[in-house]
Amino acid sequence: MTQPASALPCPFEKRFPSQLVRDDGFFMSLAYNQAIDAWRQDEVPIGAVVVREGEIIGAAHNLRDSSRDPTAHAEILAITQAAHAIGDWRLNEATLYVTKEPCPMCSGAMLMARLGRVVFAVSDPKMGCLGGATDLNTLPRVNHRCEITRGVLERECLELIQAYFKLKRTEE
Numbered sequence: 329m330t331q332p333a334s335a336l337p338c339p340f341e342k343r344f345p346s347q348l349v350r351d352d353g354f355f356m357s358l359a360y361n362q363a364i365d366a367w368r369q370d371e372v373p374i375g376a377v378v379v380r381e382g383e384i385i386g387a388a389h390n391l392r393d394s395s396r397d398p399t400a401h402a403e404i405l406a407i408t409q410a411a412h413a414i415g416d417w418r419l420n421e422a423t424l425y426v427t428k429e430p431c432p433m434c435s436g437a438m439l440m441a442r443l444g445r446v447v448f449a450v451s452d453p454k455m456g457c458l459g460g461a462t463d464l465n466t467l468p469r470v471n472h473r474c475e476i477t478r479g480v481l482e483r484e485c486l487e488l489i490q491a492y493f494k495l496k497r498t499e500e
């Protein structure tokens with residue numbers, strides 16, 4: 329893929345997890361690889377995959393800048409793909425893996441999609457809405473709750489995001 333002229337070279341390599349162990353670490357590694365792809369397109373490196381019955385039904389990364397669309401977050405794009413893939417907006421049987429705790433918009437979309445489970449790597453005390461800044465998943469009258477797992481591949485995903493912003497700052 330050709331990179332935009334402004335792209336900062338990504339010093340991180342993609343992960344190659346064993347195909348034999350399809351655990352949370354495996355699927356988060358695929359989300360991480362999506363985040364690497366984001367970086368290579370000069371986007372904030374956040375990636376997401378949606379899995380159902382062991383099958384990947386959505387995989388995307390942040391595209392906010394290139395699409396000039398404030399809603400083009402990895403999670404929204406992956407949820408839309410997943411719903412199209414199964415022909416149903418209800419994703420009760422699916423698990424979404426994302427490298428950073430979802431923002432208010434994405435956390436809301438997860439509840440609206442009735443996602444069965446959400447796994448994220450890095451907590452976000454500023455904008456995270458699954459426990460970081462606030463927790464939409466515990467709204468008292470919401471009729472759906474996602475099962476949440478935090479901290480999978482946290483160090484790797486945090487390093488990636490922090491390195492990106494550090495480079496961005498020195499570029500300016």
Ligand SMILES: [Zn+2]
Pocket residue numbers: 401403430431432433434435
């Ligand atoms: Zn978001």
